[in-house]
Amino acid sequence: xxKIENKVQKWLSDEGLFRxxxxxENANFHFVINYxxxxxxxxxxxxxxxxxxxIACATNVSPEHQTEIRKLKPEKKDEFIWEFRFLLNSQFVxxxxxxxxxxxxxxLITDEIFEDGLSKDRLISSVKxxxxxxxxxxxxxxxxxxxxxxxxxxxxxxxxYV
Numbered sequence: 001x002x003k004i005e006n007k008v009q010k011w012l013s014d015e016g017l018f019r020x021x022x023x024x025e026n027a028n029f030h031f032v033i034n035y036x037x038x039x040x041x042x043x044x045x046x047x048x049x050x051x052x053x054x055i056a057c058a059t060n061v062s063p064e065h066q067t068e069i070r071k072l073k074p075e076k077k078d079e080f081i082w083e084f085r086f087l088l089n090s091q092f093v094x095x096x097x098x099x100x101x102x103x104x105x106x107x108l109i110t111d112e113i114f115e116d117g118l119s120k121d122r123l124i125s126s127v128k129x130x131x132x133x134x135x136x137x138x139x140x141x142x143x144x145x146x147x148x149x150x151x152x153x154x155x156x157x158x159x160x161y162v
Contacts, residue, residue, distance in 0.1 A: 005029045011120040051115040055126045057134050060106045068145035069103045077102035091133035109133045
């Protein structure tokens, strides 16, 4: 276990965020964390990047929301994707969108911390930033296409921890 791995795992454990270490052939270490409780984020040190830690969160768009996106005219689909890009970019995070034919299927939000800037404060702040960016994306989708819970039942709630 490297010095960085020990430090990061301890900080995450101290804050009650550490869930488990998972095997990952592409990483020196890969931790799954809860932030907030019930929401999964990843803290990874990719192979070949011994001086960096990556915080990531992948989000799948629900089938119900994808169905609503499909109903849009082509120019409205394009407009939605551009708005979504601008929204995530305004959060000062890196992101990737999966949107074949401008139908948003998933989005990945990441942030990097290099060893010379790695501190407990920076790590936890980055985790919170990633989660807030995810939340912005979820809220944008819900605002545009309705709020769905698992089981496709329409809901009306306002909770930061979706």
